[in-house]
Amino acid sequence: MPRNVYHEINLHMLWHTKDNARVLVDDVENRCHHDLKHRALQSPGVYVHAVDGIADHVHMAVSIRPTLLISEWIGQLKGASSFYINHEICNRKVLDWQTGYGVVSFGTKDLPCVIAYIKNQKRHHAPGQVYGRLERINPVELPSDGEKAR
Helix, strand or coil: CCCCCCCCCCEEEEEEEEHHHCCCCHHHHHHHHHHHHHHCCCCCCCEEEEEEEEEEEEEEEEEEECCCHHHHHHHHHHHHHHHHHHHHCEEECCCCCCCCCEEEEEHHHHHHHHHHHCCCCHHHHHHCCCCCCHCCCCCCCCCCCCCCCC
């Protein structure tokens, strides 16, 4: 990538454990979040702003370079983190991720709000005060070519 490319690519990412199993607790949660951050930082041009979640899912806020292939990268993070937890920490299959993920881009001015949202996951989820756009993993139905967006 040429040196004279300006970019501000901020992403909020989310993925769930398989069958929403509540396995991300205590040491498994801490080690998984640490491993995800460590692995993400091994990718050139990636800056991790926040990693947190609750017992059945993980949120990350990152800034990336424009040449990063998001789907491949998230797949690598998910696969490596489950391998690490299952083989290095627990010595048995504990963590498995669901297929898919959610990813939302956001402006740099929104970075403090997204970081605060991620760092306060347990507080948001306890009373059910979540921000739907940052919790979505299923695609939104878009209007067909002939229909107008409502």
